[in-house]
Amino acid sequence: xxxxxxxxxxxxxxxxxxxxxxxxxxxxxxxxxxxxxxxxxxxxxxxxxxxxxxxxxxxxxxxxxxxxxxxxxxxxxxxxxxxxxxxxxxxxxxxxxxxxxxxxxxxxxxxxxxxxxxxxxxxxxxxxxxxxxxxxxxxxxxxxxxxxxxxxxxxxxxxxxxxxxxxxxxxxxxxxxxxxxxxxxxxxxxxxxxxxxxxxxxxxxxxxxxxxxxxxxxxxxxxxxxxxxxxxxxxxxxxxxxxxxxxxxxxxxxxxxxxxxxxxxxxxxxxxxxxxxxxxxxxxxxxxxxxxxxxxxxxxxxxxxxxxxxxxxx
Amino acid sequence: xxxxxxxxxxxxxxxxxxxxxxxxxxxxxxxxxxxxxxxxxxxxxxxxxxxxxxxxxxxxxxxxxxxxxxxxxxxxxxxxxxxxxxxxxxxxxxxxxxxxxxxxxxxxxxxxxxxxxxxxxxxxxxxxxxxxxxxxxxxxxxxxxxxxxxxxxxxxxxxxxxxxxxxxxxxxxxxxxxxxxxxxxxxxxxxxxxxxxxxxxxxxxxxxxxxxxxxxxxxxxxxxxxxxxxxxxxxxxxxxxxxxxxxxxxxxxxxxxxx
Numbered sequence: 286x287x288x289x290x291x292x293x294x295x296x297x298x299x300x301x302x303x304x305x306x307x308x309x310x311x312x313x314x315x316x317x318x319x320x321x322x323x324x325x326x327x328x329x330x331x332x333x334x335x336x337x338x339x340x341x342x343x344x345x346x347x348x349x350x351x352x353x354x355x356x357x358x359x360x361x362x363x364x365x366x367x368x369x370x371x372x373x374x375x376x377x378x379x380x381x382x383x384x385x386x387x388x389x390x391x392x393x394x395x396x397x398x399x400x401x402x403x404x405x406x407x408x409x410x411x412x413x414x415x416x417x418x419x420x421x422x423x424x425x426x427x428x429x430x431x432x433x434x435x436x437x438x439x440x441x442x443x444x445x446x447x448x449x450x451x452x453x454x455x456x457x458x459x460x461x462x463x464x465x466x467x468x469x470x471x472x473x474x475x476x477x478x479x480x481x482x483x484x485x486x487x488x489x490x491x492x493x494x495x496x497x498x499x500x501x502x503x504x505x506x507x508x509x510x511x512x513x514x515x516x517x518x519x520x521x522x523x524x525x526x527x528x529x530x531x532x533x534x535x536x537x538x539x540x541x542x543x544x545x546x547x548x549x550x551x552x553x554x555x556x557x558x559x560x561x562x563x564x565x566x567x568x569x570x571x572x573x574x575x576x577x578x579x580x581x582x583x584x585x586x587x588x589x590x591x592x593x594x595x596x597x598x599x
Numbered sequence: 600x601x602x603x604x605x606x607x608x609x610x611x612x613x614x615x616x617x618x619x620x621x622x623x624x625x626x627x628x629x630x631x632x633x634x635x636x637x638x639x640x641x642x643x644x645x646x647x648x649x650x651x652x653x654x655x656x657x658x659x660x661x662x663x664x665x666x667x668x669x670x671x672x673x674x675x676x677x678x679x680x681x682x683x684x685x686x687x688x689x690x691x692x693x694x695x696x697x698x699x700x701x702x703x704x705x706x707x708x709x710x711x712x713x714x715x716x717x718x719x720x721x722x723x724x725x726x727x728x729x730x731x732x733x734x735x736x737x738x739x740x741x742x743x744x745x746x747x748x749x750x751x752x753x754x755x756x757x758x759x760x761x762x763x764x765x766x767x768x769x770x771x772x773x774x775x776x777x778x779x780x781x782x783x784x785x786x787x788x789x790x791x792x793x794x795x796x797x798x799x800x801x802x803x804x805x806x807x808x809x810x811x812x813x814x815x816x817x818x819x820x821x822x823x824x825x826x827x828x829x830x831x832x833x834x835x836x837x838x839x840x841x842x843x844x845x846x847x848x849x850x851x852x853x854x855x856x857x858x
Contacts, residue, residue, distance in 0.1 A: 352738075352739050352741070353729055357733070378725055378758075379742075381725045381726055381729075382726060382728070382729035383729075384726065385695065385698070385726030385730040386730060386739075388695055388730075389695055389730050390733070395694065395695060395724070395726055395820070396821060397694075397723075397724045397725065397726060398723065398724070407824055411829065412723075413721075414612070416616070416828065417616075417617075417828060418826065418827055418828075418829045419823050419825070420825050421821055421822060421823045421824060423821050424820060424821060424822045425820045458736050461737065461739075461768055461772075462738040462739050462767075463766065464757075464765070464766055465765050465766070467759075467763075467764050468762045468763050469762040470761065470762040477761070479760065506857070524744075524758075524777070524778065524779040525760070527778075530720055530723075531636055531637060534723075539855075549612055553720075560855060561832075561835075562848060562852070564844070568837075568839075573835075577832070577833075577835040577851075578835050578847075578848060578851040579835060579836070580838055580839075580844035580845075580848060583840065586844070586845070587840055587845045590843075591849055592845075593845070594845055594846050594849035595849055595852070595858050598849065598858055
């Protein structure tokens with residue numbers, strides 16, 4: 286069976302959940318080979334094996350000192366050397382860029398923000414703010430596919446996880462954009478927005494930069510916090526947390542919208558969420574049309590009650 | 600310093616957007632065309648850099664005849680001139696083909712910096728900036744929330760999920776911008792009038808050195824197999840809060856095993 290390369294997302298030696306989802310998706314297509322840039326600890330390798338990785342290719346952390354290009358060189362080299370059937374990455378902003386450059390190098394095609402994938406590598410997309418579902422495939426070369434987090438549920442399967450260090454010399458051109466500093470902004474202990482299984486978002490209805498009503502509910506559920514454009518534009522919450530057309534796209538199992546009317550720009554960023562719950566004062570708010578459960582009322586009363594109730598039931 | 604800003608005309612998000620049943624491309628006649636929102640931030644950033652460092656701002660657009668509307672809008676914000684590559688052969692090009700065609704068209708221009716929006720509101724692939732840097736062999740300074748230029752040195756804050764990276768390179772370079780970078784200006788009446796007289800150069804693919812065998816639907820690297828309207832979400836439960844709204848949601852979440 287042909288190898289399917291999966292670029293591993295990892296932080297502090299921990300594999301991200303989306304990588305386990307990709308390994309699961311890769312097994313539909315062929316034999317998963319994980320690609321790790323940076324230190325592949327025993328624990329990390331073991332985890333990849335638990336989700337079916339037959340091989341684990343490792344490359345030096347130095348590749349991460351430059352923007353995107355070195356990783357594209359790595360993936361293109363491996364795809365060619367190993368005659369891979371496909372390359373899968375998670376659909377983060379950075380990985381989509383890596384996917385694009387990899388496909389250019391391979392002379393193939395790229396599909397991004399995929400929400401499902403078949404063994405024949407036909408990819409499902411949800412476009413135009415969720416209004417249209419398309420199926421598409423790459424018609425030239427080795428398909429490079431960026432899959433959204435939470436698209437395919439991760440399922441364990443044992444793999445040999447045989448480690449192989451890749452010898453690669455990065456070109457000078459790929460070192461043209463150097464990362465000279467990394468600044469982490471306050472995020473707390475919450476899960477990452479695009480990867481979280483549950484997202485609680487606040488909008489105009491929150492009414493001020495005091496987002497604690499949203500954050501408290503998120504923390505009770507172990508969820509990530511998001512914000513609508515109205516809330517971000519008002520300066521109540523940082524841009525990095527904006528969900529919508531010009532912000533992040535999320536596809537969690539549960540999305541709770543507090544005081545968000547649900548304009549198309551917002552829906553474009555969350556409509557593929559599996560379950561949607563809304564609290565809104567306005568009985569005409571468009572968010573209600575796509576909600577599985579909605580409460581018409583004051584979020585400042587409903588959300589704290591919900592938070593208390595969840596904490597009680599834990 | 601000469602800056603080229605990439606501008607794309609997209610279907611207005613506020614209108615119903617459709618695909619053509621015949622070839623699964625975006626139906627550009629079905630909805631009003633507007634300038635891609637993030638491109639306005641790219642134009643604004645180019646204008647701010649010009650105000651600081653001098654030079655010229657050129658708009659580069661690939662697209663059908665109607666895209667002239669977006670080019671005029673870009674010029675009325677203050678760009679100096681525009682190049683419009685319009686050719687039937689480009690219709691149906693995918694993201695990578697588009698990046699190739701832009702790279703070729705850029706070859707006919709002189710520039711120190713290329714600026715674009717980090718994604719378009721129609722296709723939303725987010726790959727064009729990176730693929731363009733790959734084709735041009737230039738530094739990729741994408742997802743910028745801040746751009747600083749000092750001589751031939753360029754430095755950006757690249758937005759990440761948990762903060763930002765400082766990225767440095769030497770011009771020429773490709774920069775893509777995110778929404779937080781600035782606040783695009785509104786065109787003044789004077790600029791709108793002046794924009795009508797600004798030069799717009801029209802190029803066919805031959806003049807832009809674009810190989811017809813590498814663009815267009817027939818040569819695309821991806822193909823839409825089928826598409827359909829998304830099934831409407833089953834009507835959910837809507838209740839009015841009468842003092843127990845939060846508890847009712849908790850019950851719903853418990854039934855769905857979220858709590």
